Amino acid sequence: MSMAPRKTPLLDVQDLSVTFRLKSGKVVDAVRDVSFSVMPGEIVALVGESGSGKSTIGHALMGLLRYDSNVTMKGRVQFETRSGNQDLLKISDRAMRKLRGSELAMIFQEPMSSLNPIYTIGSQIAEQILAHQKVSKSVAREQALDLLSRLGLPNPAKTMQSYPHQISGGMRQRAMIGMALSCDPGLLIADEPTTALDVTIQAQIIDLLKTLQKRTKMAILFVTHDLGLVAEIADRALVMNAGQVVEQAPVMELFNDPKMPYTKALLSAVPRLRAFRRKSADLSGPLPVEGT
Secondary structure (H helix, E strand, O other): OOOOOOOOOOEEEEEEEEEEEOOOOOEEEEEEEEEEEEOOOOEEEEEOOOOOOHHHHHHHHOOOOOOOOOEEEEEEEEEEEOOEEEEOOOOOHHHHHHHEOOOEEEEOOOHHHOOOOOOOHHHHHHHHHHHHOOOOHHHHHHHHHHHHHHOOOOOHHHHHOOOHHHOOHHHHHHHHHHHHHOOOOOEEEEEOOOOOOOHHHHHHHHHHHHHHHHHHOOEEEEEEOOHHHHHHHOOEEEEEEOOEEEEEEEHHHHHHOOOOHHHHHHHHOOOOHHHHHHHHHHHOOOOOOOOO
16 A cells, blocks of 8 residues: 655754844844744744744744844755745845745734835735736736735725725734735745734634635744634644744644643743633634724
């Protein structure tokens, strides 16, 4: 009997280290010899306190640190692109720009700092589509409108014409998700995407990401300090402390049988009320879409 072929990782990070040189001359090892992989369609959480290095990893993967002469990156980051396997630390700036937004996308925790305040939501999503797809402006706008509709916005046409300051935080985050998904990326990096939102909208965004992941089969690297969110969305989790991965395991195993004292300390700080809130929301039916 033949064995089923083993899937190869979509992302394979080996011995990634990121060092910052401060103006004072001090050297900070933000990430130290971190190794992990993400399989196609898998949701992996990077979890840890502020300053643990988790967001730095996301920025390194997106190529956002390569332009800073005070940053040194070492290791290997193999990413399975549509044209073959490439090392994200070694590819050219031009190749990185081509990947970024099309096959590799990121959602930031504060959309107001990522969205351009002088352009409408619709024009910004359409611009993202035009940058990576050979379509006309009218087709790009149609795709942008369709994206906003699928994201559950109550009035997509009105949102298309709105500026970032004219819509709520939850709607801006949905718009950012729309931009990130506009070109069907294989890997979505979500960097604390719900931190600035209240708990009701936070739950909606998590449910939305899970729904979109099932529909598109994309992989998600979910960066968070909140182990409660990890339990709700991730298949597997990596716990970070002081720039290193101290423990990694499937989520249920991590919660039921944590091995490291640091992980146990993080778990002990998770509010037990969160589980009750999610169960209550599930029993009451779909959460109402914000703005309705």
